[in-house]
Amino acid sequence: MRAAVIEEHGEPLTIQDVPYPEPQPDQVVIETEACGVCRSDWHAWQGDWEWFGIQTGPGQILGHEPAGIVADVGADVEQFSEGDRVTAPFHLGDGSCQYCQRGHVNICETSMPLGFLDAAPGAFAEAFPVREADFNCVTLPDAVDFTEMAGLGCRFMTAYHALTDRADLRPGDAVAIHGCGGVGLSAVHIADALGAEPIAVDVQDRKLDRARDLGAAATINAAEADNVPGEVHAVTDGGADVAIDALGIPETCRNAVGSLGKQGTHVQVGLTTDEEAGEISLPVDTMTLQEIDFHGSYGMPPVRYDELFRLIDAGTLDPSQIVGETLALEDVPATLSSMGEYETVGIPVIDEF
Numbered sequence: 001m002r003a004a005v006i007e008e009h010g011e012p013l014t015i016q017d018v019p020y021p022e023p024q025p026d027q028v029v030i031e032t033e034a035c036g037v038c039r040s041d042w043h044a045w046q047g048d049w050e051w052f053g054i055q056t057g058p059g060q061i062l063g064h065e066p067a068g069i070v071a072d073v074g075a076d077v078e079q080f081s082e083g084d085r086v087t088a089p090f091h092l093g094d095g096s097c098q099y100c101q102r103g104h105v106n107i108c109e110t111s112m113p114l115g116f117l118d119a120a121p122g123a124f125a126e127a128f129p130v131r132e133a134d135f136n137c138v139t140l141p142d143a144v145d146f147t148e149m150a151g152l153g154c155r156f157m158t159a160y161h162a163l164t165d166r167a168d169l170r171p172g173d174a175v176a177i178h179g180c181g182g183v184g185l186s187a188v189h190i191a192d193a194l195g196a197e198p199i200a201v202d203v204q205d206r207k208l209d210r211a212r213d214l215g216a217a218a219t220i221n222a223a224e225a226d227n228v229p230g231e232v233h234a235v236t237d238g239g240a241d242v243a244i245d246a247l248g249i250p251e252t253c254r255n256a257v258g259s260l261g262k263q264g265t266h267v268q269v270g271l272t273t274d275e276e277a278g279e280i281s282l283p284v285d286t287m288t289l290q291e292i293d294f295h296g297s298y299g300m301p302p303v304r305y306d307e308l309f310r311l312i313d314a315g316t317l318d319p320s321q322i323v324g325e326t327l328a329l330e331d332v333p334a335t336l337s338s339m340g341e342y343e344t345v346g347i348p349v350i351d352e353f
């Protein structure tokens with residue numbers, strides 16, 4: 001089968017002929033119908049993230065935002081059978097640790113990121129295996145199509161978990177969203193749909209235009225503003241209730257924290273680059289005196305998909321609005337390269353394999 005493979009960090013991916021996956025007893029093999037292309041793919045391709053134990057090597061098939069059809073089922077799998085329309089989150093749990101047992105599969109003790117390590121080849125391929133399928137796979141409702149799901153699978157659900165579970169967003173809250181890539185634009189749409197007031201911050205006007213279309217109450221171009229936190233304070237009543245750093249660089253992280261009012265909640269969603277290697281300094285005294293909370297947020301537990309699907313079915317949320325363009329597998333190398341310059345708007349989705 002065909003797959004897009006890393007040959008060398010930073011060098012264009014190559015389309016190669018690789019063996020079709022055989023399912024282990026706990027696995028299903030999914031025939032890929034759609035898969036999003038994400039900044040995380042770009043990070044892995046650059047060779048980032050060694051500092052937290054993920055080093056994606058040459059030979060890796062990337063791709064962690066899939067939707068598809070179960071094509072083969074391992075002997076121990078009980079919940080899924082051939083022909084099921086499914087997705088899987090990018091964080092594959094083991095199903096047995098204390099976090100998985102409590103439903104927090106996204107923070108599993110032995111979490112395996114799909115498409116970043118040898119043991120879990122990704123979905124930039126005609127098919128891919130999913131471990132512990134009964135725990136990790138999620139059935140797609142008929143109302144959600146594959147392309148929509150691929151847009152939802154990583155960034156949309158990450159934004160949903162960040163806003164609803166980690167920040168406990170309330171209608172009327174002012175939410176400052178720093179960075180309007182796929183996850184930031186998803187957060188704008190979700191915050192607006194849930195009755196909050198999103199304020200979008202980015203350095204590119206075309207991303208801010210998109211944010212306004214998706215419901216941003218105000219936008220701030222950080223490249224033109226002298227004092228981004230000050231501008232957020234100016235358009236909110238004493239600062240934002242919730243701030244999201246959807247990028248993961250010092251400017252966006254500190255601007256997000258600075259844009260909060262007292263007792264505000266920061267949610268860190270973006271992971272850092274090799275410049276920071278996981279370290280960003282913060283004004284901790286101010287945060288202490290103002291009782292500001294700092295939360296991390298990683299993916300979303302599969303049990304939470306039900307709620308998302310209900311909101312999509314009701315028309316409250318529409319993940320298709322975040323899909324930027326659809327591509328063929330051959331287009332992935334060029335799309336990934338263009339991400340270094342932040343050229344993509346919305347979520348590019350491969351729908352031709």
Ligand SMILES: [Zn+2]
Pocket residue numbers: 037038039040041064065090154155
């Ligand atoms: Zn992703």
Ligand SMILES: [Zn+2]
Pocket residue numbers: 093094095096097098099100101105107108109110111
């Ligand atoms: Zn686990």
